[in-house]
Amino acid sequence: MSLPQVIILNGTSSSGKTSIAKALQELLPQQYLNFSIDSILYALPDSDLQLMKQGQTISRAGYDWPSLVRGYHYCLPALLQAGCHLLIDNAWCERHEKRELLTELAGYSVALIGVQCDLEIAQAREQARGDRAIGLVAWQAPIVHQDMTYDIEVNTAGIKPQALANKLYEQILSQPSWRGAIETLEHLNIYS
Numbered sequence: 387m388s389l390p391q392v393i394i395l396n397g398t399s400s401s402g403k404t405s406i407a408k409a410l411q412e413l414l415p416q417q418y419l420n421f422s423i424d425s426i427l428y429a430l431p432d433s434d435l436q437l438m439k440q441g442q443t444i445s446r447a448g449y450d451w452p453s454l455v456r457g458y459h460y461c462l463p464a465l466l467q468a469g470c471h472l473l474i475d476n477a478w479c480e481r482h483e484k485r486e487l488l489t490e491l492a493g494y495s496v497a498l499i500g501v502q503c504d505l506e507i508a509q510a511r512e513q514a515r516g517d518r519a520i521g522l523v524a525w526q527a528p529i530v531h532q533d534m535t536y537d538i539e540v541n542t543a544g545i546k547p548q549a550l551a552n553k554l555y556e557q558i559l560s561q562p563s564w565r566g567a568i569e570t571l572e573h574l575n576i577y578s
């Protein structure tokens with residue numbers, strides 16, 4: 387079985403996506419770049435990034451959230467064309483963002499993984515970590531998994547990231563085909 391060129395981890399903030407991604411990167415026999423939207427956001431002016439982390443308004447001229455998301459998505463095929471494999475994680479919430487992501491990745495083999503986490507647990511992590519706007523999880527939770535047909539789903543409640551990555555790695559190796567992204571994009575193209 388060949389590994390997918392792209393592994394997508396989709397779930398709310400604090401669901402544990404990055405923790406799984408970092409552990410999974412070490413297990414995979416092929417090098418994967420963990421390229422999240424943070425790779426774009428960390429290029430913002432530092433004071434703007436700090437405001438964003440606190441959930442405050444950025445008033446600097448030129449700030450435009452949709453263009454940052456679009457820029458993130460447009461980077462993905464460029465990295466793939468350069469020969470990189472990608473392990474990307476984010477909370478894709480808006481329908482047009484899900485559609486844009488999967489359109490950019492059309493033609494590549496994509497594993498679409500849903501990262502689930504009970505709301506109360508994700509909110510407790512959000513409180514504890516202190517580097518995310520409080521309320522983000524609650525806003526994302528009802529919509530992040532809407533319209534998605536996942537190849538694999540994991541629930542991070544009560545299981546350590548390393549154990550989750552071990553299990554996910556086994557599931558990826560035994561997956562016969564990757565249909566989730568294709569079916570999700572078909573659905574989004576019909577209903578958006």
Ligand SMILES: Nc1ncnc2c1ncn2[C@@H]1O[C@H](COP(=O)(O)OP(=O)(O)OP(=O)(O)O)[C@@H](O)[C@H]1O
Pocket residue numbers: 397398399400401402403404405406475476477511515518542543544545546547550
């Ligand atoms: N399986 C887990 N069990 C317990 N705590 C976890 C687990 N996974 C992650 N955490 C903790 O939750 C917090 C958020 O983890 P992580 O950065 O992996 O989440 P995320 O989904 O990538 O969040 P974001 O989208 O905001 O970047 C961290 O403090 C991390 O230590």
